[in-house]
Amino acid sequence: MENAHSTPTPQHQFSASERQALYRTIYSRRDVRGQFTDEPITPEMLSRVMMAAHYAPSVGFMQPWSFILIRSDETKQKVHALFTKAHGEAADMFDGDKRETYRNLKLEGILEAPLNICITCDKDRAGPVVIGRTHIPEMDLYSTVCAVQNLWLAARAEGLGMGWVSILDQERLKDVLDLPENVVPVAYLCLGHVSQFHDKPELQKAGWRPRLPIEELTHFEGFEQSADDAFATELFQNLRQEQKRIESGLSDAVGG
Amino acid sequence: MENAHSTPTPQHQFSASERQALYRTIYSRRDVRGQFTDEPITPEMLSRVMMAAHYAPSVGFMQPWSFILIRSDETKQKVHALFTKAHGEAADMFDGDKRETYRNLKLEGILEAPLNICITCDKDRAGPVVIGRTHIPEMDLYSTVCAVQNLWLAARAEGLGMGWVSILDQERLKDVLDLPENVVPVAYLCLGHVSQFHDKPELQKAGWRPRLPIEELTHFEGFEQSADDAFATELFQNLRQEQKRIESGLSDAVGG
Incomplete structure (x- = not known):
């Protein structure tokens, strides 16, 4: 059955720990x-x-x-x-x-x-x-x-x-x-x-070269174009926090 | 410490379930x-x-x-x-x-x-x-x-x-x-x-188009060149079995 309101069947869903494993692979590659x-x-x-x-x-x-x-x-x-x-x-x-x-x-x-x-x-x-x-x-x-x-x-x-x-x-x-x-x-x-x-x-x-801040690479509708609605504001907050979290996690992972 | 016989530190190793999550993502994408x-x-x-x-x-x-x-x-x-x-x-x-x-x-x-x-x-x-x-x-x-x-x-x-x-x-x-x-x-x-x-x-x-058998796409040292040592033989056995397992797993995953 396919319609706009159906949700994926359980066998198609991923658990939080599965998602975490994928992200860990990506960030530590x-x-x-x-x-x-x-x-x-x-x-x-x-x-x-x-x-x-x-x-x-x-x-x-x-x-x-x-x-x-x-x-x-x-x-x-x-x-x-x-x-x-x-x-x-x-x-x-x-x-x-x-x-x-x-x-x-x-x-x-x-x-x-x-x-x-x-x-x-x-x-x-x-x-x-x-x-x-x-x-x-x-x-x-x-x-x-x-x-x-x-x-x-x-x-x-x-x-x-x-x-x-x-x-x-x-x-x-x-x-x-x-x-x-x-x-x-x-x-x-x-x-x-x-x-x-x-x-x-x-x-x-x-x-x-440094890791670039992803927010500087993110545009809306066209190159170098910005947006200031609630979605865009929240997205940029999340991108900033997430990048900070990832970078500090990578430093911690070395263990000296 | 880096030498030819050291093994990765535990925080760099992935568990079987983490590897499984990555493979599941790849095969169900x-x-x-x-x-x-x-x-x-x-x-x-x-x-x-x-x-x-x-x-x-x-x-x-x-x-x-x-x-x-x-x-x-x-x-x-x-x-x-x-x-x-x-x-x-x-x-x-x-x-x-x-x-x-x-x-x-x-x-x-x-x-x-x-x-x-x-x-x-x-x-x-x-x-x-x-x-x-x-x-x-x-x-x-x-x-x-x-x-x-x-x-x-x-x-x-x-x-x-x-x-x-x-x-x-x-x-x-x-x-x-x-x-x-x-x-x-x-x-x-x-x-x-x-x-x-x-x-x-x-x-x-x-x-x-069908999914191609990976063994036909695998060569040694040069294009279309083969090998018949123990490693190559075992690799081809594994590739055949693995591809069969993946394809049948993908069929099962639908659930009708």
């Missing part, structure tokens, strides 16, 4: 570049996190993703060489102090992580005309990113650290991984058990 | 086009789901997203007109039977949903040179999609249905929402309480 241990990822655990990715939303139910699992030192070394080259090029783009800070940041864990995964997007997966991709051709790439984010959250809940390495020449990466022309390497990921998770993003802790 | 009720979204709940989005990963901690909340019928009507135009153009791209099926699918809930949100990406948010975006310029768009997926999962756990409307001309949408040149409308979302969640994606139920 990190982009991990170090801290990898040598504990192997079991096939069971890998199966669970890959399946979380596979049940992401996709435009036209296209499911454009593939998973390339990289375990061999030989492939990792090739990708690491691509990173090293791109990283040097990137450093030269920053000025003065920022360049020195940039050089000191650890931005990948390719060789340390027991497993690397490249998640790709096959633009031909569902034929030339795809529902929902007719006007925004990037929708298949966006679907693939949804799979990446699902995998990231699942990894966090399983105690696996994950890092996204984006300082790579995509065309050279395609060569290393034998990708056909129509397949885009959307995300190169490093995955493994970790000794710890940082309380806050490393770039935030390093003073590179 | 839907792209919702109908079933919206007229129950309003409270500022408290909206604050929670927006905050989940704001704590997504972002390249160089750029946080390139903004949230444009659309409540007025006037704006919704303008966006709906864009959808209607694009939808007609899209239908003409499909052949024969597919075109008729396409026309009968419900692909948006712009007017029915109490709230629409456009999540945008400001390419200038962190200056011209951004860590991690130096070699893949799309990384800021990908970060924004991670925020969309976080919001989607949070919405599901809160009992809110969400739909992503991608059959829109992005340039015209920018006009309607007054977006500056450097701001990309990544996702136009419809959000609201719903009377029910479907057990499976509507395109799967409609026979448009």
